[in-house]
Amino acid sequence: MADLEEVRRLIEAALPGSLVIVADMTGGGDHLTVTVTASQFAGRTLIDQHRMIHAALKQKMAPLSGEIHALQIKTKTSGD
């Protein structure tokens, strides 16, 4: 299972100035939803935006061995 606060910190460190909300879908700490609002997403495709978050959480989501089994991602460029 992943530490939600650590997940938040890892994304914020990778995307300085971003607003990150991490939710635990099952209470088990391995099915997470992250909602990330970051100016760095501007002009990027959805797949690139998601890759930026995957990169931040790389060590936590390796297939099979990772702490995070399912990660739902919602990206926003501004806080609307």
Add this chain to the structure above:
Amino acid sequence: MSLTEQQMLANIKDAIEKNKVVVFMKGTPSQPRCGFSAAVVEILNGMNVPYVGVDAIEDPRFRHVLSAHSQWPTLPQVFVDGKLIGGCDIVREMKATGELDRVVAAATR
């Protein structure tokens, strides 16, 4: 007889190259074994386009080979016209905006 990882990679590339729409998923389109894979299948079924579903968890090595190739850590993975467009969240979002219909129509035209 089980495949080598080289054969798996060749099969993955072949499936992506030869089919306009491919989804690597947990289970099969008729029997998805994960809610996210099921959601993608439901969207594709509703679009009335031909697609191929590949079970990526039948052999536990397969998803490692796939993820190393696609540089995408999770399942499902949807490829359109040889290119990864994303997983469940992106496919849902693209469906909602109409982008998915546009890229699939362009690929299968």
